[in-house]
Amino acid sequence: MRSLAFIVVVITGALLIYATIDMPDLADPHSPASTHVSPRYIEKTVEETATPNMVTSVLADYRGYDTLGETTVIFTAAMACILLLRRRRK
Amino acid sequence: MEFIISKYNYWIYITLMMVGFYAIIGKRNLVKKLVGMNIFQTALILYFISTAAKKGATIPIVAHGNGEVVHAVHAAQYVNPLPHVLMLTAIVVMVSTFGVALALIVMIYRRYKTLEEDEILEPKK
Amino acid sequence: MIAQFEDVIIQTLCRLLIPFMQVFALYVIAHGHHSPGGGFQGGCILGASFILLCIAYDTREAKRRMSEKLNEIFCSLGVIIFGGIGVVCLILGANYLDYSILHKLLGVNIPVARSLGILGIEIGVGFTVMAAMISIFLNLASKGEHEEALILK
Numbered sequence: 468m469r470s471l472a473f474i475v476v477v478i479t480g481a482l483l484i485y486a487t488i489d490m491p492d493l494a495d496p497h498s499p500a501s502t503h504v505s506p507r508y509i510e511k512t513v514e515e516t517a518t519p520n521m522v523t524s525v526l527a528d529y530r531g532y533d534t535l536g537e538t539t540v541i542f543t544a545a546m547a548c549i550l551l552l553r554r555r556r557k
Numbered sequence: 558m559e560f561i562i563s564k565y566n567y568w569i570y571i572t573l574m575m576v577g578f579y580a581i582i583g584k585r586n587l588v589k590k591l592v593g594m595n596i597f598q599t600a601l602i603l604y605f606i607s608t609a610a611k612k613g614a615t616i617p618i619v620a621h622g623n624g625e626v627v628h629a630v631h632a633a634q635y636v637n638p639l640p641h642v643l644m645l646t647a648i649v650v651m652v653s654t655f656g657v658a659l660a661l662i663v664m665i666y667r668r669y670k671t672l673e674e675d676e677i678l679e680p681k682k
Numbered sequence: 683m684i685a686q687f688e689d690v691i692i693q694t695l696c697r698l699l700i701p702f703m704q705v706f707a708l709y710v711i712a713h714g715h716h717s718p719g720g721g722f723q724g725g726c727i728l729g730a731s732f733i734l735l736c737i738a739y740d741t742r743e744a745k746r747r748m749s750e751k752l753n754e755i756f757c758s759l760g761v762i763i764f765g766g767i768g769v770v771c772l773i774l775g776a777n778y779l780d781y782s783i784l785h786k787l788l789g790v791n792i793p794v795a796r797s798l799g800i801l802g803i804e805i806g807v808g809f810t811v812m813a814a815m816i817s818i819f820l821n822l823a824s825k826g827e828h829e830e831a832l833i834l835k
Contacts, residue, residue, distance in 0.1 A: 472583035480575040484568060492563040494612040496633055501611060505639050506632035512619065513626050517793035518715045518800060519619040521638040526645060527800040531779045535764055537646045538810050542761055544653035545814035551660045552826035645722060656818040663825060
């Protein structure tokens with residue numbers, strides 16, 4: 468059982484490393500992740516939102532709807548723990 | 558051979574992911590599987606953060622002094638902020654699933670009195 | 683269950699450290715615009731201050747300061763603040779969570795109105811994350827019975 472798991476892990480690792488041949492180099496300024504919408508967020512964040520921290524302005528203003536979903540996720544996790552475990556002694 | 562030197566960050570994080578993956582499928586105790594899941598998720602978060610780097614760039618906060626921005630802002634001076642933002646959400650999801658999984662493990666222990674996978678799966682006599 | 687292990691050094695140091703942790707957490711939330719930080723990070727530090735109180739003393743000490751009912755109120759209040767700011771933007775005529783329309787309500791120009799909208803929702807997120815951390819830890823560490831658990835001396 469353990470050796471079968473080890474073989475599966477080695478095959479998966481080899482496939483993932485074979486897939487990195489096509490990926491962009493480390494610290495490349497022209498990689499596709501840094502060229503489409505990200506320069507607009509960097510250049511317009513101070514004049515549109517008066518917030519020098521780009522991460523906060525993207526998280527709470529440009530992508531605020533995702534942050535609403537994430538707050539609901541952590542709220543649901545707290546409620547799930549209370550519902551599963553809480554037991555009052557009578 | 559130079560694709561190893563220029564892409565070494567992907568190789569390091571793939572190794573860490575495979576360590577976590579082996580713990581999920583190869584161990585028998587439930588808590589050890591959960592630790593493996595945590596290692597896998599952490600390696601994935603670091604992998605995405607490493608794709609955001611840029612040569613010679615600084616942290617994603619516009620340089621300002623006394624509340625006023627001094628220089629013109631160029632996109633090549635600052636690190637790409639989008640993967641950082643998406644990984645903040647991923648960290649919160651990681652903590653939530655870890656909390657609910659530990660609550661489920663406590664309930665399993667109350668019911669079966671053991672945490673080994675073989676003893677839970679065998680049919681009750 | 684959390685066993686009671688009384689040690690004077692740990693209890694005194696934690697009693698000195700916890701107010702500073704809470705003030706630092708409020709600083710991290712409020713300075714999310716100018717330095718690394720924001721709602722999630724500050725909420726985690728606030729939750730960690732209550733967890734430190736629970737570890738150093740007892741679950742009863744932590745529940746004396748943050749009762750279960752107050753914790754649940756904080757957890758829901760954060761989501762209500764976040765959704766409520768979006769609904770206020772909707773009532774004033776713009777899209778949901780479009781803070782630029784708040785400049786009519788507050789009387790400032792548009793970038794500052796968006797900055798104040800960001801600050802409002804970060805406060806909401808901080809409340810929810812603090813309450814979630816405290817309730818998950820209390821339920822997991824005492825297996826569901828908060829203060830009715832046996833205390834081992």
